[in-house]
Amino acid sequence: MSITLYGASLSPFVRKVRVVLAEKGLPYEHVQIDPNRRPEDYHQISPFGRIPALRDGDKVLADSGVICTYLEAQYPQVPMTYSDPFLKAKVQWFEKFGDYELGPVVTFGVFRNRVVMKLIGKPCDEEQVSRCIHEKLPPLMEYLEANAPEDGFIVGDRFTVADIAIATHFINFNLGGEQLDKARWPKSAAYIERITSRPTVAPMIEKEQGFVNKLLSR
Numbered sequence: 001m002s003i004t005l006y007g008a009s010l011s012p013f014v015r016k017v018r019v020v021l022a023e024k025g026l027p028y029e030h031v032q033i034d035p036n037r038r039p040e041d042y043h044q045i046s047p048f049g050r051i052p053a054l055r056d057g058d059k060v061l062a063d064s065g066v067i068c069t070y071l072e073a074q075y076p077q078v079p080m081t082y083s084d085p086f087l088k089a090k091v092q093w094f095e096k097f098g099d100y101e102l103g104p105v106v107t108f109g110v111f112r113n114r115v116v117m118k119l120i121g122k123p124c125d126e127e128q129v130s131r132c133i134h135e136k137l138p139p140l141m142e143y144l145e146a147n148a149p150e151d152g153f154i155v156g157d158r159f160t161v162a163d164i165a166i167a168t169h170f171i172n173f174n175l176g177g178e179q180l181d182k183a184r185w186p187k188s189a190a191y192i193e194r195i196t197s198r199p200t201v202a203p204m205i206e207k208e209q210g211f212v213n214k215l216l217s218r
């Protein structure tokens with residue numbers, strides 16, 4: 001089967017799927033889709049036009065969570081979750097924490113304003129950025145700090161989709177010119193650092209940072 005991933009590399013959700021594909025050692029073709037200038041027929045692949053979407057042979061799916069669930073069931077060789085029902089549910093919980101709690105604040109509140117708006121020629125709403133960093137982020141960070149492991153991973157003893165679903169948004173936070181406050185949230189900062197240093201993640205970040213620098217200096 002040949003796998004094609006659709007979506008822009010700077011999207012945290014696309015990155016999440018790329019890391020899962022890389023961890024599983026699955027080769028794939030990456031078709032860059034900019035959600036601000038998506039091709040007319042992209043809705044046939046992703047009904048609401050969002051990225052990522054994935055094609056595996058004649059099967060097509062959208063949404064990073066759905067795609068990762070599919071990849072896990074179809075290609076279980078390198079597991080990114082657990083078969084134990086409780087651990088599996090915990091992985092799902094933290095994956096959703098990344099997708100639906102951190103995503104709207106860290107990626108859409110900060111990165112979107114600082115990078116995407118500039119790229120599409122619209123003003124950055126610094127008031128919104130500030131509200132996200134100073135009001136919306138702290139309660140999420142308190143929760144992460146209470147749950148971040150001293151060593152290893154967020155659930156059990158293996159790297160799971162939950163780890164990348166969380167860390168991916170902090171990559172966008174950095175690309176948006178912000179750093180996590182290490183003094184205030186030391187366990188979380190060290191945890192994110194561990195996850196983003198993985199060989200399947202670190203090279204992506206380097207490329208993306210170079211890409212953003214180039215785009216923003218135009």
Ligand SMILES: N[C@@H](CCC(=O)N[C@@H](CS)C(=O)NCC(=O)O)C(=O)O
Binds near residue numbers: 011035052064
């Ligand atoms: N829950 C979705 C979120 C995907 C998402 O919001 N993607 C953004 C880019 S980061 C997008 O496609 N935005 C364009 C739009 O909503 O029209 C997932 O996990 O894939």
